[in-house]
Amino acid sequence: MRVGVSIVDIATGLFLLSGILSALWRRERTGEGSRVDASMLAATVNIMENPISRHSFTGQVPGPEGLSHPVVSPFSGYKTSDGLIFVAISNTNRYRVFAEALGRADLATDPRFAENANRVENDGALRKILEDVLKERTTAEWEEVLIPQGVTVSAINDVAQLKERFPEAFVEVDHPTAGPALLPGSPVSFGEGALSFSRPAPTVGQHTEEILAEIGFTRGDIEKLQESGAV
Numbered sequence: 343m344r345v346g347v348s349i350v351d352i353a354t355g356l357f358l359l360s361g362i363l364s365a366l367w368r369r370e371r372t373g374e375g376s377r378v379d380a381s382m383l384a385a386t387v388n389i390m391e392n393p394i395s396r397h398s399f400t401g402q403v404p405g406p407e408g409l410s411h412p413v414v415s416p417f418s419g420y421k422t423s424d425g426l427i428f429v430a431i432s433n434t435n436r437y438r439v440f441a442e443a444l445g446r447a448d449l450a451t452d453p454r455f456a457e458n459a460n461r462v463e464n465d466g467a468l469r470k471i472l473e474d475v476l477k478e479r480t481t482a483e484w485e486e487v488l489i490p491q492g493v494t495v496s497a498i499n500d501v502a503q504l505k506e507r508f509p510e511a512f513v514e515v516d517h518p519t520a521g522p523a524l525l526p527g528s529p530v531s532f533g534e535g536a537l538s539f540s541r542p543a544p545t546v547g548q549h550t551e552e553i554l555a556e557i558g559f560t561r562g563d564i565e566k567l568q569e570s571g572a573v
Contacts, residue, residue, distance in 0.1 A: 349389070350382050350386050351382070353386070353388070353389050354380050354382045354385040355380075357380050357384075357388065358378065358380035361378040361380060362378055365378050392404075392412065392413075396413070409428070410465070411430075413462060414431070414432060414458060414462070415431075415458065415461035415462045415465045415468060416429050416431050416437070416440070416461065416465075416468060416469070416472060417429065417430050417431060417432075418469070419498055420469065420472050420473050420476050421473045421476060421477055422476045422477060422479060422480055422484060423477050423478065423479055423480050424480045424481060425480075425481050425497070425498070426481065426497075427476060427481045427484055427485070427496070427497060427498070428495060428496050428497075428498050429472070429493075429494070429495050430494045430495070431494065432494070434456075434457055434458060436492075436493070437450065437455075437458075438450040439491060439493060440488070440493045443487060443488050443491045443493050444472075444475050444476075445475075446471075449468075449471065454467060454468070455468055481497045482497065485497060505524070510527070511527050512524055512525065512526060512527055513525050513526075513527045513539040515539055515540075515541070515542045516542065517542040517543075518542070518545060519545065523542060525539070525542075527539070547573070550573050551564055554567070554573070
């Protein structure tokens with residue numbers, strides 16, 4: 343199934359960043375530079391960890407699976423009274439906690455669902471039982487019940503809901519032509535303090551003169567390049 347974001351483009355950029363940082367570290371240690379390249383195909387292979395492993399050890403060719411996990415259950419989106427909630431149960435101990443929190447401790451002893459292999463085999467039956475229970479409350483109500491007990495669940499938020507619930511993940515920046523723009527904030531932080539997002543992405547050619555001057559072009563050189571249409 344198609345992923346809803348440009349995941350390969352983004353992943354390739356992140357892998358390229360790792361390569362650039364490695365090359366800079368090598369230069370610091372050896373004085374030698376490197377030519378860094380990143381393959382979008384190889385980046386795709388690198389983030390297909392589960393399908394690659396399954397194919398390697400079983401010969402299986404994985405296909406589209408929607409929200410469900412191919413080898414773990416319950417690990418999917420489930421219907422509530424007003425939408426969907428994602429349940430991510432990674433082992434049997436957590437499954438027991440989940441069953442008890444739902445008020446259905448019997449699901450932990452039912453031989454059809456006792457261990458993960460049983461749950462995967464009977465995933466359809468388990469889904470029906472879970473959704474019959476989960477549809478008794480809203481997604482938000484289930485979050486309030488389940489999360490404090492250590493059950494790994496989350497509402498499946500759209501962008502507007504995400505912005506409302508987690509505003510700290512976003513920043514607003516004034517763009518010179520587009521005006522106020524909502525952008526994703528930084529996924530990393532540093533102990534020194536908050537990162538600055540005071541400047542938006544530059545317009546085309548905004549820093550051309552600054553960059554040319556930084557790499558050694560004189561004012562006259564830059565003017566000649568501009569007059570010729572080279573920059």
